[in-house]
Amino acid sequence: MKYFIVSDIHGSATALEKALSHFYSLKCDMIICLGDILYHGPRNPLPEGYDNKKVCEMLNPLSDKIISCRGNCEAEVCQMVLTFPTMNDYSLIVDNGVKIFATHGHLFSPQTKLPETAFNVFLYGHTHVQHLELDSKNRLICNPGSTTFSKQNSPKGFATYENFKINLYDMEGNILHSLTAVDAPHAGGAVPF
Secondary structure: OOEEEEOOOOOEHHHHHHHHHHHHHOOOOEEEEOOOOOOOOOOOOOOOOEOHHHHHHHHHHHHHHEEEOOOOOOOHHHHHHOOOOOOOOEEEEEEOOEEEEEEOOOOOOOOOOOOOOOOOEEEOOOOOOOEEEEOOOOOEEEEOOOOOOOOOOOOOEEEEEEOOEEEEEEOOOOEEEEEEOOOOOOOOOOOOO
C-alpha cells in the first residue's frame, strides 16, 4: 500500500488541488491526513485560495481513501461537513505488520512526548516544518510539513510512505529527502520491519 501523507491544509483549496494532483500522479492508494484541514487558525494569515466549501468538495469524494486525525484547529463543525472521521487524536494504521502512528503533533511529537504505544513509523504535522529521521529505536519519524504555510524556511510539501520508505516532497513534486528503515528491531513490542 502506498500512502500519501498531508498536513495543515488550513482551508486552502489552491494548495489541496496541487497536493491531490501529486496523490494521483504518484499513484498512491490512501491519504493520511494529519489534521488542520479547514480552519486557518488564529496565528496564521488567510491562506491563498481559502475556500472551506471547495476543500470539502475535493476531499469528501475520497472519503474511502482517507485516514485522518484531529488537528488543533479542528472543531465539531468540521466533522459535520467532512464525510470521513477526523476527530480522533490519532490513528493507528497497521500495514503489512508495520504500525504507523499518525497524529497532528500538538499532543504527541518528538519535541514534546512520543506515545507509549508500540509503533514503527510516527507521523505528525502541526509545526509546518518538514522533518525526517530514523530515531535511536530505528523508528521512522516524519513531519511532511504544511501544504499551505511554510515556517522556519521549510518548504511547503507532503510525504509518501511505502514498504518501509518515506519520501519528503516539495509542492512541485521534487523529492527533498528519503529514508528507508531496514532490519529494524521490535519497537516496543511492534512487529519488526
